[in-house]
Amino acid sequence: MSTFAEFLINGVSLGSIYALIALGFVVIFRATEVVNFAHASLLLAGGYVTAVLHDNLGFWFALLAGVAGAALVGAAVEFLVMRRHRGGDHSVLAIVTIGVDILLATELTRRIGTDILALGDPWGDGVVTFGPVTVAQTRIAALLAAALLITAFLLAFRYTSWGVAMRAAAENQETAALMGIRLGRVSLGAWAVAGALAAVAALFLTVFPTPGLERGTALAALKAFPAAILGGLDSTTGALVGGLLVGVTESLATGYQSDLAFLGRGIGDLAPYLVMVVVLLIRPAGLLGTKELARV
Amino acid sequence: MQGTEPALQVTDLTAGYGPVHALRRVSLTVPAGAVVTVLGGNGAGKSTLLRAVSRTLRFHGGAVVSGTVSCGGRPLDGLPPDRVVAAGVSQVPEGRQVFARMTVEDNLRAGALGRRADRAARAAALRRVHALFPVLADRARQPAGLLSGGEQQMLAVGRALMARPELLLLDEPSLGLAPLMAARIADAIREINGQGTAVLLVEQNAALALRLASRAYVLEVGEVTLAGPAAELAASDEVRRRYLGVVDEDAAADAARARTEHPALSRWDPAAPGPRPRDRRQETR
Ligand SMILES: Nc1ncnc2c1ncn2[C@@H]1O[C@H](COP(=O)(O)OP(=O)(O)OP(=O)(O)O)[C@@H](O)[C@H]1O
Numbered sequence A: 001m002s003t004f005a006e007f008l009i010n011g012v013s014l015g016s017i018y019a020l021i022a023l024g025f026v027v028i029f030r031a032t033e034v035v036n037f038a039h040a041s042l043l044l045a046g047g048y049v050t051a052v053l054h055d056n057l058g059f060w061f062a063l064l065a066g067v068a069g070a071a072l073v074g075a076a077v078e079f080l081v082m083r084r085h086r087g088g089d090h091s092v093l094a095i096v097t098i099g100v101d102i103l104l105a106t107e108l109t110r111r112i113g114t115d116i117l118a119l120g121d122p123w124g125d126g127v128v129t130f131g132p133v134t135v136a137q138t139r140i141a142a143l144l145a146a147a148l149l150i151t152a153f154l155l156a157f158r159y160t161s162w163g164v165a166m167r168a169a170a171e172n173q174e175t176a177a178l179m180g181i182r183l184g185r186v187s188l189g190a191w192a193v194a195g196a197l198a199a200v201a202a203l204f205l206t207v208f209p210t211p212g213l214e215r216g217t218a219l220a221a222l223k224a225f226p227a228a229i230l231g232g233l234d235s236t237t238g239a240l241v242g243g244l245l246v247g248v249t250e251s252l253a254t255g256y257q258s259d260l261a262f263l264g265r266g267i268g269d270l271a272p273y274l275v276m277v278v279v280l281l282i283r284p285a286g287l288l289g290t291k292e293l294a295r296v
Numbered sequence B: 001m002q003g004t005e006p007a008l009q010v011t012d013l014t015a016g017y018g019p020v021h022a023l024r025r026v027s028l029t030v031p032a033g034a035v036v037t038v039l040g041g042n043g044a045g046k047s048t049l050l051r052a053v054s055r056t057l058r059f060h061g062g063a064v065v066s067g068t069v070s071c072g073g074r075p076l077d078g079l080p081p082d083r084v085v086a087a088g089v090s091q092v093p094e095g096r097q098v099f100a101r102m103t104v105e106d107n108l109r110a111g112a113l114g115r116r117a118d119r120a121a122r123a124a125a126l127r128r129v130h131a132l133f134p135v136l137a138d139r140a141r142q143p144a145g146l147l148s149g150g151e152q153q154m155l156a157v158g159r160a161l162m163a164r165p166e167l168l169l170l171d172e173p174s175l176g177l178a179p180l181m182a183a184r185i186a187d188a189i190r191e192i193n194g195q196g197t198a199v200l201l202v203e204q205n206a207a208l209a210l211r212l213a214s215r216a217y218v219l220e221v222g223e224v225t226l227a228g229p230a231a232e233l234a235a236s237d238e239v240r241r242r243y244l245g246v247v248d249e250d251a252a253a254d255a256a257r258a259r260t261e262h263p264a265l266s267r268w269d270p271a272a273p274g275p276r277p278r279d280r281r282q283e284t285r
């Protein structure tokens, strides 16, 4: 029972990190209708900045720099690449993001090489014990940080002018423009926010029990794609539900790997994609994807 | 400046969608504080005209080719849409286009984003909209997509008013509304104008539009073919026949056609010859 509780807590923690990534992904999609295939590279960039700077700046400032750096990279991609093509075909833009991803990923893997970089976090491999249940401090920190950021984001999305502009642009670009909403700014903001969230996620994907930031970190980040898709691509709540579902499934599947041996090795890594396929078979628009809310 | 400069001055405007020229050398004036209407059938270029003013043609793959547009003496040519709103020109788009997934309240907030204002000015704008359309206050927390067509039109107008425009552009506000609701919208337009906002009203419902406006233009295949005081146009044979009389004639013709084609509709006359069974037989062959 206690191992199940541990798996569950770890799964929720992992899921909340996927949710952070998926949220950024969904924000870009809603603001611009572009599927951002460069998202994992944004994450890698944020993590890399933190890893490089933590020796000199100390962890917290390095984290801040990583967040700012990833937001800047996101904004730069929007400003230098996406803006040129705005109004173009969305599937073409999605392919453009693949190009951006290749560019960013190549440069970052060249810099990282075969190293495994530490991010200098203060938690190390410390654990917290609740009775029979033992959980790594990093998992608790991840859960709290994600919960805090997601709450702040959702409140801003709902109540601030930024959120209103964002939602209006997501529903109808032309009408939003008629309201005097600057679509360029909305899109720039979306990319920056997505970058910032991804940088925080980068931290928690690379701390204990993971050895550190490496080339493969981007692969771990990719699991947020099925989370966003099974949640329904254009739904912020869907991103959260999808993230948690993927995280918990992965954690349980990895934890009970030996009992699931008949499914083959590495079922934990596959689980997110299996969940996605199953969900999409039942609900093609994703769990919370758009059902048109309109009277005819 | 106000009172002397017209609220809107369009001069020799030519615009189109790629090779399609939807407007050819259109000139028109909305005097400060006036209601001016543009009449025209489907595809005449009415919406194109409004999009050229609000600078949103690019969303339809269109562009202004030549000509100028100015508002209160300030040129709007080449500005992005947000600067047009900031200059005091707000458009209510064809088909209302409320943000269906957002609440009524948030739709109104979105309308206020285009113009810098302090809290007090924003609250005053909201009070004005609520006074004009009380239903928007009652339904504040509902998703706009669940409002009726008439309520959505009210919301679309109210949303545009949140930017406190000096000139309001309305694209067929009576479209798809029952006569009673259309009349209520007309009352609202009169009241908005009474509060000092100039209005450019694009309509197919000529009877309604000519009652509201002081001046009218008739647009046909992208060109202004008639212009003058609304009362004069309302009295002219041309307009009566094409835009006012046409409704009755059409209705009469439709009714006659319906009687011969669908005799089932006129049950009180069972002796009438029925072409319908014959049609059926033809279909099965
Ligand atoms: N996106 C577009 N691409 C190409 N041509 C267009 C486009 N939109 C409109 N047109 C053409 O431009 C002309 C004017 O269209 P517009 O929509 O301005 O007419 P309208 O007077 O508003 O008609 P309605 O009363 O039906 O709304 C029409 O011939 C139409 O076919």
Ligand SMILES: [Mg+2]
Residues within 6 Å of the ligand: B046, B047, B048, B094, B171
């Ligand atoms: Mg039109």
